[in-house]
Amino acid sequence: MEPVLRVHNITKRFGSNVANDHISFDLYPGEIHALLGENGAGKSTLMNVIYGVYGADEGEIYLNGKPVEISSPKHAIELGIGMVHQHFMLIPAFTVAENIVLGMQKELRLDIKDAEAKIAAASEKYDLRVDPHALVSTLSVGEQQRVEILKVLFRGAKILILDEPTAVLTPQEITELFATLERLKKDGVSIVFISHKLNELMSISDRISILRRGKITGCIDDLANCNPEALASAMVGRQVTLGVEKPEQEAGEVVLELDHLSVCNEAKKEIIKEFSLQIRAGEIVGLAGVDGNGQSELVKGITGLLPATGGAIRIQGVDMTGKTPREFIDAGVGHIPEDRHKQGLVLSMSVKENLFLETIQDRPYTKRHLLQKKAIQEKAKSLQEFYDIRAASLEVPAGALSGGNQQKIIVGRILEQDPKLLVAVHPTRGLDIGATEFVHKCLLKARAEGCAILLVSTELDEILELSDQIAVIYEGECMGVVRDRDATKEGIGLLMAGVKGTQAATAS
Structure with a gap:
């Protein structure tokens, strides 16, 4: 069988950094071919070359046996190649239909009703359930992803590139996505699937190519005789421990106390309702819940980004209700935010500058209002090495790094501050297994x-592995708090669905 896509000796450089080093691989009709690699291994760069975002410095691309030079994403779409990026490319203020037809319309007037009817038919055909009339801003993350997939299929794509498609999805949404991919595969759509999640790759892929340091190091096509441990070792080039070893220890004094806390969102609608919780020194409390049940508003309340409308927030016994984000930082609160682009980084600033966003005014980085460049450079270099932040230099913009390396900047910056309370929101989102x-x-x-x-x-696996206690949030309320030794996936799932009581979480 002839491949629908053949990549031969593709090389892409950014200055002295070789992101892709003579990469070759094939994609066959109706195949799901996974790309597995560490952060910064070159996966997204390679896909952006195929999609016409970047031009290759060397190598060739063949479609159905014929050489092509893909000059732009528009050209790629015309050739039947569609890409769903890790960070969605949708306009929140537009409807689903408007986002899908954006850039397609050649006539002066758009028949939106006709477009909506065609999109509804396509939605039904591919079982990608979305309302063409809905504003994108009102959709869940999973629904937005369905819009992105529908957008490329609506434009006739027969090759679909998915970059970290499950990174922000709930388990139920992942199951729905995989069912969609199986249907597309049966329809002859060929899929390149990029992910760090080993069990997912093994369940959905036909073949897995390993990318390390910009090179393809192997291709696994006998997945029945493979296991996650072997994949992890092949990806990072060393033995990796899957799972965590968490020693038992006694918790100390109460550090965070939420006393019947209520918080409204930016639209003044009450989201968090009389939420009570305690976290002690030397204790990890996991907050489990389906995305969109108030986690964002709770975190913003705890870090001073949204004001409390009722109840109290106490940190080490000090009432912090109504304090500013700066006062929370000064009180020893570290915050790894859920959205690294909107809250965690200034993408146009350098890697080095992003490493000191909260601390640049402190000694030894500033003395007598003057920046101490040597101290800043030495510390930044140390953090880069310790957290394995892969960047050509500390001076490149943070926006030029892979998503995983951007996340490492934030995690390293916050942990280095030695916080008394750490609010870690999706700290490993987008990170490879290592x-x-x-x-x-x-x-x-x-x-x-x-x-x-x-x-x-x-x-949920991360919550269960790391937490000493697990609190479950549902529609802004605390449904219960369970000790880790008593928790089961089924029981936590019941609490996440709104069934109150700790007996639900410990049911086997």
């Missing part, structure tokens, strides 16, 4: 040193 292992060890080290940690994650 980097995830490292961050988990860092969190457990902070726990051992007496840090109180609130871990917010949609990865």
Whole structure:
């Protein structure tokens, strides 16, 4: 069988940095071919070359046996190649239909009703359930992803590139996505699937190519005789421990106390309703819940980004209700935010500058209002090495890095401040297995040193592995708090669905 896409000796350089080094691989009709690699291995760069975002410095691309030079994403779409990026390319103020037809219309007037009817038919055909009339700003993350997939299929794509498609999805949404991909595969659509999640890759892929340091190091096509441990080792080039070893330890004094806390969102609608919770020194409390049940508003309340409308927030016994974000930072609160682009980084600033966003005014980085460049450079270099932030230099913009390396900047910056309370929201989102292992060890080290940690994650396995206690949030309310030794996935799932009581979480 002839491949629909053949990549031969593709090389892409950014200055002295070789992102792709003579890469070759094939994609066959109706195949799901996964690309697995560490953060910064060159996966997204390679896909952006195929999609026409970047031009290759060397090598050739063949479509159905014919050489092509893909000059732009528009050209790629015309050739039948569609890409769903890790960060969605949708306009929130537009409807689903408007986003899908954006850039397609050649006539002066758009028949939106006709477009909506065609999109509804396509939605039905591919079982991508979205309302063409809905504003994108009102959709869940999973629904937005369905819009992105529908957008490229609506334009006739027969090759679909998915860059970290499950990074922000709930388990239920992942199941729905995989069912969609299986249907597309049966229809003859060929899919390139990029992910760090080993079990997912093994369940959905036909073949897995390993990308390390810009090179393809192997291709696995006998997945029946493969296992996650072997994949992890092939990806990072060393033995990786899957799972965490969490030693038992006694928790200390209460660091964070939420006393019947209520918080409204930016639209003044009450989201968090009389939420009570305590976190002690040397303890990790996991917050489990389906995305969109108030996690964002709770975190913003705890970090001073949204004002409390009722109840109290106390940190080490001090009432912080109504304090500013700066006062929360000064009180020892570290915050790894859920959206690294909007809240965690200034993408146009350098890697080095982003490493000091909260601390640049402190000694030894500033003395007598003057920046101490040597101290800043030495510390930045140390952080880059310790957290394995892969960038050509500390001076490149943070926006030029892969998503995983951007996340490492934030995690390193916050943990380096030695917080008394760490609010960690999706701290391993977008990280490869090796980097995830490292961050988990860092969190457990902070726990051992007496840090109180609130871990917010949609990865239930991560919550269960790391947490000493698990609190479940549903529609802004605390449904119960369970000790880790008593928790089961089924029971936590019941609480996440709104069934109150700790007996639900401990049901087997």
